[in-house]
Amino acid sequence: MQLYSFFFSSTSYRVRIALALKGLNYQYHAVNLRAGEQRSSAYRELNPSGSVPLLVTDEGVAISQSLAIIDYLDAIQPASRLIPRDPIARARVLEVASLIGCDIHPVNNLRVLGYLQKNLNVTDTQKSTWYQHWVEQGMEALEALLHRQGHGSYCFGDEPTLADCCLVPQVANALRMGCDLERFELTMAIYRHCLVHPAFMLADPSNQPDYIA
Amino acid sequence: MQLYSFFFSSTSYRVRIALALKGLNYQYHAVNLRAGEQRSSAYRELNPSGSVPLLVTDEGVAISQSLAIIDYLDAIQPASRLIPRDPIARARVLEVASLIGCDIHPVNNLRVLGYLQKNLNVTDTQKSTWYQHWVEQGMEALEALLHRQGHGSYCFGDEPTLADCCLVPQVANALRMGCDLERFELTMAIYRHCLVHPAFMLADPSNQPDYIA
Known part of the structure; x- marks a missing residue:
């Protein structure tokens, strides 16, 4: 592939x-x-x-x-398996993946931030406030969902799922943009637990052939 | 339910x-x-x-x-069935659903347009240009994907799938916001084909109990 x-x-x-x-x-x-x-x-x-x-x-x-x-x-x-077979279990995983993939990430990606700067002439502060606004709103929902429905050391159980595949890059992105996420305790505990898993380490941006520090 | x-x-x-x-x-x-x-x-x-x-x-x-x-x-x-079982067939349907659900819809929904107006004081023209920009960029990709991979009278075959469940509301939304979508010929043909299906008619905003003209 x-x-x-x-x-x-x-x-x-x-x-x-x-x-x-x-x-x-x-x-x-x-x-x-x-x-x-x-x-x-x-x-x-x-x-x-x-x-x-x-x-x-x-x-x-x-x-x-x-x-x-x-x-x-x-x-x-x-x-x-990253998406469970049981209807409710898979709904839980897909719900978290969608929350990150539809509600948080798209409004803060490169093309949107670029449009804000180039076409709407927003300041660096306005851009950063925009970014943090959507991250915080999304992370609050994520933390609440994980508290209510999550279990185990990953989002859902003791093995990673699609939810964890989405959580880690989103948290990493937000940290890089300077967001303080410590109050999202469960999200951060899962993030840190994932970071020491060999597969997550292998996939880390810093381990890619095109990485630039 | x-x-x-x-x-x-x-x-x-x-x-x-x-x-x-x-x-x-x-x-x-x-x-x-x-x-x-x-x-x-x-x-x-x-x-x-x-x-x-x-x-x-x-x-x-x-x-x-x-x-x-x-x-x-x-x-x-x-x-x-709305999401086929075959791995490639379901990838095609999910790809279109994600294109609409992640790349087009989230940047143009109510909360984002509200933020642009309230927090960034954009003008009505700027808001409308923003909306059209993301719709056009997304629709170009959608039209290309459908040309390359679609078949039949709906997005994928002669029965509706999840892709059609996503296409219709997105097109309806864009038309309501004044976008000219006629150059996206295949997308519009599928949209019009869906509109006369009884299930799509039943789900139409104008047929909901909370509808306000």
């Missing part, structure tokens, strides 16, 4: 964690979002959305969107 | 379509987002995210996030 990824992209990070948890090998293709490589015609030919991550299967099928990719990986490699 | 919904919310609309396609009965609870009812402590007790839709199962289990809810409905009622 081949993965088009950017070390810094938190949606790519989710997929890298899933691949590592399942022990799947892949060829890494760096797409430098900062240099705008995702907008090149060569890349758009492969992925019309111009987004990372993109997985190309051994059969040459291209799949974009991190949640679709992880669902696919779970279908072809059921070992280390 | 009970559904907490707002007639105008496109994520609620997705779930109403899924429920109608599966012929599932439910009790409708209106949550008036314009009046801020989603922020009341009574509602937050039920759903810490303060978002609609929320499904409460017959067993009293509350599930938020439209994509998690529809996955759950597909698990408990496999008739009129």
Whole structure:
């Protein structure tokens, strides 16, 4: 399999964690979002959305969107299951993945922050306030959901699921942007527990071939 | 089952379509987002995210996030399957659902447009340009994906899937906001084909008990 990824992209990070948890090998293709490589015609030919991550299967099928990719990986490699089979258990995992993937991440990604600066001329302070606003609102909901429904040392139980694949990159991103997340105690405990898992370490931005400090 | 919904919310609309396609009965609870009812402590007790839709199962289990809810409905009622079982076929459906659910909808929903106006003092023109920017960027990707991978009279085949449950509310929302979408010919053909399906008609905002013209 081949993965088009950017070390810094938190949606790519989710997929890298899933691949590592399942022990799947892949060829890494760096797409430098900062240099705008995702907008090149060569890349758009492969992925019309111009987004990372993109997985190309051994059969040459291209799949974009991190949640679709992880669902696919779970279908072809059921070992280390990331989305449980039981209807309620999977709803819990997908609920957390969606909360992060739809409510928190999209409003704070690179293209949106870029638009705020370039098209709406917001100041650095306004941009940072925007970022923190959506992180805090989302993290409050996440912490409440985990308190109510979570159990075990990961989000749901003692093995990582798709929820953890989404939680770690989101927390890492927010910490890098200077958010203070210590009051989200359960979220942070799960984050720290994940960080020492070998698969999460392997998937870390700093361990990618295109990493720049 | 009970559904907490707002007639105008496109994520609620997705779930109403899924429920109608599966012929599932439910009790409708209106949550008036314009009046801020989603922020009341009574509602937050039920759903810490303060978002609609929320499904409460017959067993009293509350599930938020439209994509998690529809996955759950597909698990408990496999008739009129909305997410195919085949790994590649489901990746295609989830890819389109994620493109709409993560890349288009979240940056243009009510809370984000409200923040732009209240916190960043953008003008009506700037707000409308913002809205159209993300819709056009997303619709271009959607149209390209459908051209490349879609088939049949709906997004994927001759029966509606989760992809159609997401496409219709997004197109309806964009049309209401004054976007010209005619150049997205395939997307619009699918939209119009869905609109005459009885389940899509039943789920339409104008057919909800809380509808206000």
